[in-house]
Amino acid sequence: MKTTQKIGLFGFGVVGTGLYQILASQEKRKHPFLLDKIAVRNHNKQRKFSTHLLSTANDIYNTPQIEVVVEAIDDAQAALQIARRTLQSGKGLISANKKMLAENLPELIGLSVKHQVPLLYEAAVCGSIPIIRNLEDYYSFHALTELNGIINGSTNYILDQMQQHQESYQSALQKAQALGFAERDPSLDVEGFDASYKLQILILHAFGLYLKNEFIFRRGISDIGIDELRYAAQNDLKIKLIASAKLNDLQQLTDALVCPTLTKKSNPLSKIGGAQNAVLVGDQHIGFQLFEGQGAGDLATGSALFNDLSAAQRGYSYAYKKGIKTQEQPLAESSKKWVLGLKNKDLKNMRGVLPKIEKEFIIGNTYFVECLGSIQQIKELEKQFSFSLMRIPE
Secondary structure, three states: OOOOEEEEEEOOOHHHHHHHHHHHHOHHHOOOEEEEEEEOOOOOOOOOOOHHHEEOHHHHHOOOOEEEEEEOOOOHHHHHHHHHHHHHOOOEEEEOOHHHHHHHHHHHHHHHHHHOOOEEOHHHOOOOOOHHHHHHHHOOOOOEEEEEEEOOHHHHHHHHHHHHHOOOHHHHHHHHHHOOOOOOOOHHHHOOHHHHHHHHHHHHHHHOEEEOHHHOEEOOOOOOOHHHHHHHHHOOEEEEEEEEEEEOOOOOEEEEEEEEEEEEOOOHHHHOOOOEEEEEEEEOOOEEEEEEEEOOOHHHHHHHHHHHHHHHHOOOOOOOOOOOEEEOOOOOOOOEEEEEEEOHHHHHHHHOOOOEEEEEEEEOOEEEEEEEEOHHHHHHHHHHOOOEEEEEOO
C-alpha cells in the first residue's frame, strides 16, 4: 500500500467541506491521503482552506501525482464533464452527484473499465449508509427480490414535522431549509427527483438493471396536506416518501417508483424520523434487512467520500457481478392500491375513468377514493385531473 496518495477535489460546498473536515480530523490516525489541489468556481470567495490549495481544473487533470479526483459539485452537466475528463486522464473518480451518475452510468462504467481506474460513488446514495458496497459485496450472489427505502432526508424531515408536530407543509419546508436539509429551490427533493436518481443507482447494484429515469414513476410530497394527514392518522398509518423496486417470479422488474406511501406502524420504515435515511433489502431466503443512518449533511457525505477514497486506495472497484443490462421497455407492472384525494367538483368527471374503486369517503374538504389500478392508469389520470396520491403497499 502506498504511503501517500494525492487527491484533487472539485467543489467546496457542503459535500466538499465535509470531506475536508474528515481528512483534517483523521490526520492523527495517519491516513494516506493528501489533499493537493481544490478547484472551485469562484476563486474570490472566502474559503476555509489554505489558499495554496486553490487550483484550476487543468492543473488537477495535468498533475500526474494526483491519482484520484473527488467530484463534489451540484451542477450535473459540469460534473459529467469533470467525470469524463478525469477517467480519460487515467485518474480514479469518486463522485457524490447522483443525477449525473444516474443519467450516465453505462458510459462512465465503460470509461472506468477502458482506462482501468476506479469509479466509486457511495456518497451519491444515502450518505453515510454503505448500501452500494453491501449490494455489491454481501449480496453479490443473493436472490434479491425487493428494495424499499427512505432515501431523501429532506422530505422525511418535512413529513415527520407535519405528522409529529402538526406543522403545515410550508412551515416544515421552511424549517428544513433553515437547517440545511432542503435547498432554496426545494423541487429536486420535494417532487421526488432526488430519490428517483438514487433509486436508479440502487436498482443497478441490486438487480443488474440500468433503468432509464423515465421508467420510474415519481410523485412528490408537495400536495400532502392536513386532510391526507388526517386520513393516515384515522387509519393508524404514517405517510413516508418511499422509493420502491421489486422483481416478480420471472425476474422482471414490476415496481420502480417514488411515491408518498402509507406505512403500517409495524413497518420499520415508519419509525425512521428526521432527516435519516433507511433501506429495506428483501432477500428471497433471509427476508428483509434494514440499513439506517444519516443520509445527508456535510459529515455524513464527507464520511462516504472518505471511505470511497480508502477503498480505491486498496484497489477496490465495483464488480457489477449481476451485470449491467439496460431496461429498454416499460416495466411489466402489476396493479397497485392507491388513495386519491380530490375535490368534490372533480369527482363527477373522474368517476367514469377511475380504476376499480374499493372505498370512498370524505375527510375535511377532500374526497378520498381507494382504488386498484396500474401506474399507467394513474399517469393517464394525472394528465386530466389534479389530486393528491398515496400508495398502500401490499
